Amino acid sequence: MNTPTDPALELDEVTVSYGPAPALENIGGVVGPGEAVALIGPNGAGKSTLIKAILGLVPLVSGRITVLGRTPAQARREVAYVPQADTLDPEFPISVGQVVLMGRYRRIGPLRRPRAADRRAAGDALEQVGLADRARHRFGTLSGGQRQRVLLARAIAAEPGLLLLDEPFNGVDAVSEQALLNAVAVLKGQGTAVVVSTHDLALAHLACEEVCLLNRRQYGFGPTRLTLTPDRLRATYGGHALELRGDRVIVAHS
Amino acid sequence: MDQIFIAPFAHPFMGRALAELLVLGALAGTVGVLILLRRLAFMTDALTHTVFPGVVIGYLLGGEGGVFWGALAAAAAATAALLTLMTRHRAVTEDAALAVLLTTFFAVGVVLVSRESGYTADLTAFLFGRILTVTPQQLTETLVVTALVVAALAVLRRPLLARAFDPEGARAAGYRIGLLDLATNAVVALVVVAAVRAVGTVLVIALLIVPAAAARLVSDRLVLIVPIAAAIGALGGWAGLAVSYDASVHHGLRLASGATVVLVLVAGHLGALAAVTIRRRPPAARTARSTP
Amino acid sequence: MTAVGRAIVEAVLLGAVGGLISVRVLLRRLPFFTLAMTHATFPGVVLAAIAGVNLYLGSGVFGVLVVLGVLALSRRPEQGTTTAIGIVLSAGFALGVILLSARDGFAKDLTAYTVGQILTVGTGDLVAVSVVGVIVVVLVTTAGRRLTFRAFDPDGHAAAGYSPAGIDLALLLAVEAVIIVAVPAVGAILAVAVLVAPAAIARLWARDIPMMTAVAVATGAGCGLAGVLVSARYDVAAGGSITVVTGGLFAVSLAATAAWNAVGRRGGSRLARVAPGSTGGERRFRET
Ligand SMILES: Nc1ncnc2c1ncn2[C@@H]1O[C@H](COP(=O)(O)OP(=O)(O)O)[C@@H](O)[C@H]1O
Ligand SMILES: [Mg+2]
Numbered sequence: 001m002n003t004p005t006d007p008a009l010e011l012d013e014v015t016v017s018y019g020p021a022p023a024l025e026n027i028g029g030v031v032g033p034g035e036a037v038a039l040i041g042p043n044g045a046g047k048s049t050l051i052k053a054i055l056g057l058v059p060l061v062s063g064r065i066t067v068l069g070r071t072p073a074q075a076r077r078e079v080a081y082v083p084q085a086d087t088l089d090p091e092f093p094i095s096v097g098q099v100v101l102m103g104r105y106r107r108i109g110p111l112r113r114p115r116a117a118d119r120r121a122a123g124d125a126l127e128q129v130g131l132a133d134r135a136r137h138r139f140g141t142l143s144g145g146q147r148q149r150v151l152l153a154r155a156i157a158a159e160p161g162l163l164l165l166d167e168p169f170n171g172v173d174a175v176s177e178q179a180l181l182n183a184v185a186v187l188k189g190q191g192t193a194v195v196v197s198t199h200d201l202a203l204a205h206l207a208c209e210e211v212c213l214l215n216r217r218q219y220g221f222g223p224t225r226l227t228l229t230p231d232r233l234r235a236t237y238g239g240h241a242l243e244l245r246g247d248r249v250i251v252a253h254s
Numbered sequence: 255m256d257q258i259f260i261a262p263f264a265h266p267f268m269g270r271a272l273a274e275l276l277v278l279g280a281l282a283g284t285v286g287v288l289i290l291l292r293r294l295a296f297m298t299d300a301l302t303h304t305v306f307p308g309v310v311i312g313y314l315l316g317g318e319g320g321v322f323w324g325a326l327a328a329a330a331a332a333t334a335a336l337l338t339l340m341t342r343h344r345a346v347t348e349d350a351a352l353a354v355l356l357t358t359f360f361a362v363g364v365v366l367v368s369r370e371s372g373y374t375a376d377l378t379a380f381l382f383g384r385i386l387t388v389t390p391q392q393l394t395e396t397l398v399v400t401a402l403v404v405a406a407l408a409v410l411r412r413p414l415l416a417r418a419f420d421p422e423g424a425r426a427a428g429y430r431i432g433l434l435d436l437a438t439n440a441v442v443a444l445v446v447v448a449a450v451r452a453v454g455t456v457l458v459i460a461l462l463i464v465p466a467a468a469a470r471l472v473s474d475r476l477v478l479i480v481p482i483a484a485a486i487g488a489l490g491g492w493a494g495l496a497v498s499y500d501a502s503v504h505h506g507l508r509l510a511s512g513a514t515v516v517l518v519l520v521a522g523h524l525g526a527l528a529a530v531t532i533r534r535r536p537p538a539a540r541t542a543r544s545t546p
Numbered sequence: 547m548t549a550v551g552r553a554i555v556e557a558v559l560l561g562a563v564g565g566l567i568s569v570r571v572l573l574r575r576l577p578f579f580t581l582a583m584t585h586a587t588f589p590g591v592v593l594a595a596i597a598g599v600n601l602y603l604g605s606g607v608f609g610v611l612v613v614l615g616v617l618a619l620s621r622r623p624e625q626g627t628t629t630a631i632g633i634v635l636s637a638g639f640a641l642g643v644i645l646l647s648a649r650d651g652f653a654k655d656l657t658a659y660t661v662g663q664i665l666t667v668g669t670g671d672l673v674a675v676s677v678v679g680v681i682v683v684v685l686v687t688t689a690g691r692r693l694t695f696r697a698f699d700p701d702g703h704a705a706a707g708y709s710p711a712g713i714d715l716a717l718l719l720a721v722e723a724v725i726i727v728a729v730p731a732v733g734a735i736l737a738v739a740v741l742v743a744p745a746a747i748a749r750l751w752a753r754d755i756p757m758m759t760a761v762a763v764a765t766g767a768g769c770g771l772a773g774v775l776v777s778a779r780y781d782v783a784a785g786g787s788i789t790v791v792t793g794g795l796f797a798v799s800l801a802a803t804a805a806w807n808a809v810g811r812r813g814g815s816r817l818a819r820v821a822p823g824s825t826g827g828e829r830r831f832r833e834t
Contacts, residue, residue, distance in 0.1 A: 055426045073428075081426035092291065092419055093474040099419070105412045106427060138474050151423075164426075295632035296578040303735070343750070343804055350746040353577040357739035358793025364661045364736070364786035377657050382643065456643060460636035467629045510647035516640035520633060 006069050008033050008162050008193030009054065013063035016046070016053050022061065022216070023049045029212055029221040033161070036184065036194035038204035038224070041214035042237050047197035050214065051164050054195065055081060068161045075162070077106050080155035082165045085147035090140035096150050097135035100126050103157030125156035128186055130179045145176025152183055163187060165196040169203060181207055201228060259492070262499045267386055274388045274396055275491030275515070278449045279461060281400045283487030284407070285445050286466030287480050288438060291418040296349060297336070297439070298462050300356040301446050302455040304332035306363035309380055309450065314366070321451055322395060329443035332359060336439070382512045383454030385495070392452060399448040403441050410437055415476070457512035460519055461487055468523040471530050490519040550778055553664045556672055556731055557770030557788060563679040564740035565748075565766025566686060567724050569759050570717055572745040573697040579616065579718075581738045582631040584725050586612035586638025588734040591659055592645045602674055602726055609722040612638060642734075662733030662785035664774065671730055678723045685720050686759075693717060694755060732785035739789040740766065743796055750799045769795060 009031040016024040024046040031037050039047045052058045054065055056072030067075035080103065103125065104118040114122075126132050129149035134142065139150065148168055155163055163184075169177055184194055184207055198204065204211050204224055211227045213219035219236040220227045263269045289298050305325040312324015336355060367377060407414070416424040417434050425431050442462070449458045469483035494515025501507040501514075547555070571580055587609045594604020616627075616634050646656050686693070696703045696713050704710055721741065728737040748761035773788025780787075 057425060076426070076428035079426070081423060083420060083422045083426075087422065088420055093470060093476050093479055094415070094419055095475065098415075098476070102412075102416050102419070102423075105416060108412070110409045110412065154423075158427075290629060293628050295628040296581075299578075299581065299632065299635065343800060343807075345749050345803070346746065346800065347572070347575065349575060349577040350572055350742060350749070353581060353738055353742040354746050354793055354796050356581070357736055357743065357789050358796070361736055361739070361786040361789030361793065365782045365790055368661075368783035368786060369781070377660070381656065381660065382647075456636060456639050459632065460640065463629060463632040463636065467633060508648055510643050513640040513643040513647065516636050517644065520637040520640070523633060 006033075007031060007066075008035070008068055009195065010066040011050075011054075011063070012065070014050070014053060014065055015061045015063050016049055016058055017061050018049075018058075024053070024214075025217050026063070027212070027214070027218050027221075028063075029210075029218075031193045031195065031210065033191045033193055034188050035210060036188055036196065036208040037210040037212055037221075038208040039195065039197040039212050039214055040199070040201070040204060040228075040233075040236070041219075045215040045236075047214060048166055051081070051166050051195065051197060054162075054164060055079065078161040080158045080160035080163050082148075082151045082155050082163070082168055084167060084170065085144055085151055086171070088139075088147070092140060094139050095135065096126070096131065096137050096139055096142065097122065099139050099150050100135075100153045100157050103154040106158070121159065122153075122157045125153040126150075128156060128183045129153045143173070143176075145172040148172055149176055149179055149183075152180055156183060156187060160192055163192050163194045165194070167197050167199070169198060169200055201233075204228060258500045259496045262496060262503075267388075268495075268499065270388045270390065270393060271385045271511075272492060272495060274393055274452050275385065275495055276488045277393075277396050277400055278445075278453065279465070279487030279489070279491035280484040281396075281403060281487075282445055282449065282458070282461035283465035283469070283483035283485070284480055285403060285441055286462045286464075286487070287469070287476075287483050288407070288414060288418070289442065289462055290466040290470055291415075292438065294438070294442070295463050296352055298442055298446070299459050300336070300352045301329060301332060301439075301443055302450065302458050303356045304359035305329045305443075305446055305450055306360050306380055306455070307366060308363075308447075310363045310366045314370075322447065325447045325450060326443075328359070329447050330440075333436075333439040333443050379454075380450070381454050381456055382510050383450065383452045383457060385452050385511050388452050396448050396452070399444050403444055406437065406441055410434070414438065453515070454512045457516055460516040461491075464516075464519040464523050465490065468519075468526045471523075471526045486519070486522060490522060491515055494518040549665050550774070552667055552669070552672065553778075553784065554771060554774050556664060556667045556675060557774045557784070558767045559672065559675045559679060559770075560728055560731055560740060561744070561766030561768070561770030561788075562763050563675060563682055563724055563766075564728065565744035565762035565764070566679075566759065567682050567720060568741050568743070568745035568766070569748065569755065569762050570686070570693055570697075571721060571741055572749060573694065573755070574717065575697075576717075576721065577738070577742045578628060578631055580721055580725070580741050582616060582635040582638070583609060583612055583718075583722055584729070584734050584737040584741075585635045586615075587722070587725055587729060588659060589638055589642035589645055591729060591734070592642045592655075595655070596645065596649065601730070605726045605729065606722070609726060610719075613718050613722065639734075658733075659729070660733045660735050661783055662729065662731050662736065664731040664777075664784040664788075667731060671727070675727045678727045681723060682720050685716060689713065689716065690755075732788060736785045736789045739792055743789075743792040744769070747792075747796050747799050750796075750803045765792075765795065 007030045011027050011029050014024060014027040015022050027050060039050060041047055049058060053060060054067060054072055056076060065072050068078055100122040101114060101118065104114060104121060108114050108118055123132065126135055129152055131146060131149055131153065139147065142150065168180060188194060196208065208224055210222060211224050212221045213227065213232055213236040215236050215238065220232045263272050289295060305328050308325040308328025309321050312320035312322065315324065332355065413429050413434055416427065417429060417431060421431060445462065446458050449461065465483040465486035468486050469479045472482060473479050495511055497518065498509040498511040498514035501509045571577060587605045590605035590608025591601055593608065594601045612634060616630055692708060692713055696710060700710065724741060725737050728740050732740060744762040744766040745758065747765050748758040752758035752761050769792040770788055773791045774784055776791065777784035777787040
């Protein structure tokens, strides 16, 4: 079984396709416990597809994915996934506290009531994202950034070995971004591996030791400082004019 | 009040009708919350119509006692057909598939029943139900179905909630969405089958949609919405039955009881809507809050 | 003309008109709304019969009220349009039933209104279908492109400076008009088959809207004809047989196109690309 020194995630020549042409080809890399990797690439590059493959929700054409020493489907209970908050129904009659408690559902099982430990885990998770005072509010009454934090709290409450975030910083205010980053840092400190897809290079520098440059193929996978070079970024983003200002990519579509 | 709401139920047949409606109202109100959360009103309406050929075939083959099993078989077949139809073909949208299924199944029932001589009466019974002739055996069947459905909902409540709130996240957490949806359809189909004979299609769809919608207006906490919906369903059944009895017996105005219950429920919903709208003024605040 | 002759003309005309409007109902995702309108038009028919006024007038006025009712209820965000439609649907139908139940000969009338009596249509009914047919043809030929734009990309349509309310109202009123002429023939519950199924069948075979429209009109008319013949031959309710024929054709089309697509996929991408209706229009637009 998995020991703390084993990698949390291994990608080995991963190829995925929805139709005749592959959406991802020969992706490979290793993420250790407590490490974070940023998936960087333009829209349609296959970032979401890779995350779904790690969850075992799309089949592989070839290659292998190992999560915490097991297949993705077997490891799912120890993997947490944070969807984008704006895909959820804001009118759904559910409180913030209940959403976070959902992270414990797989542990609670169908018949048992949530134990004190479950409630404490949920409460702590909400605390970590700075929303402890909102537990009784309806989910939909929060701002977009706050909703994203609640979904992260749900993932934290699940105490995962691997955390997957799909563009969690889109349309999120600065306060929420900081809260999200802090929470991710705490999780990494506890040994959780993190995969986050993003457009934000500053974020990759701040929070991730590794980056994976993707655009159907892999344009680089390795330590952030060595991999995030202007040349490689230009290659990843194709022939489009690309400018690196500060730490942000600015892509001008032709 | 006593004269209208208590006295009529001293008659055994009225007592049984009341018991059936109270149970069905509470059951349908509860299941209705699931339908509301999943936005399945259209599928529910389709199911109420697709059991019709089952009712007819069950009746033709087995008399009164065959109705339940015939309807159950048709509802199960319809559910399975619905699911496969919708998931297989990319050029078929869910609403179109439901509309075609609903009308085709219903039409099969109409064609079958129109070969019989007393056909108008049968069709009427299906549309309205025969709440006043509920037998003790029917009441037992309703209670059995209620127990089954309540048990299923109790066991599955967390996965069902997770799936309704966030399908992608639930899938990622390892829940089998396909199985959960099948369970949802089966629960709705069971309630429809149990109710349709007593109260008719028109009332079934109303019982499954209106109480939950009214409860959602009054509260946005699920722990309150479920009991409120169950209570509204049961009380609406009681009041509607009492009013239709009173109108027929004391005022010479024959009102179909099932339809009266529907109108009582809808009136209750409109009342809740008005109350909530007045309390929540000014509306400008709401719009401001809902913009991201 | 004999009763059967009139019934055939009515069924074919109604099928063609229904097929034409059904394409718009499907593209605009209105099947459930149409179902609610058919159910809620029903008390209008009953009221008109009781009051002794023209059936078409009574149900027309009522239908407009229904449209407004759904639009008003669905403005509350936590209700959702489907719930609002469900409420209006059951309320409307219950109202019709109550009104009928207070009268004598109730079971027979109810049957006539819910599943129709195409064998009793008169020349006036044929004229009514024809008039509605002309209205629908005019709408589709003059506003077809705007209807498509509005259905495919509501925000883009509004951004282009069009008023969504105007085109929506025109479409809903046309749908209601077809419902009103369909109810005497096929009944309130089965009318929705006439207004949805032909386009659902056509969508399986056709790749663009003009072809879909042509297939839907032909399908509607053909099923109307076949349904009345089956009904006359086997002595079953005509509304039922028309709908069963249509539903059967849908099932056959579904199986045939699914098989065709499966063959296409196995035979490689070139074949798959020409498989009829295999790619939804929206998808293709999004990918380009
Ligand atoms: N369910 C699907 N079916 C077919 N193609 C898909 C599906 N999901 C994604 N794709 C295609 O796969 C490619 C990668 O998409 P995605 O992983 O969503 O990219 P990203 O998240 O990087 O923007 C895109 O070309 C997209 O059109
Ligand atoms: Mg993506």
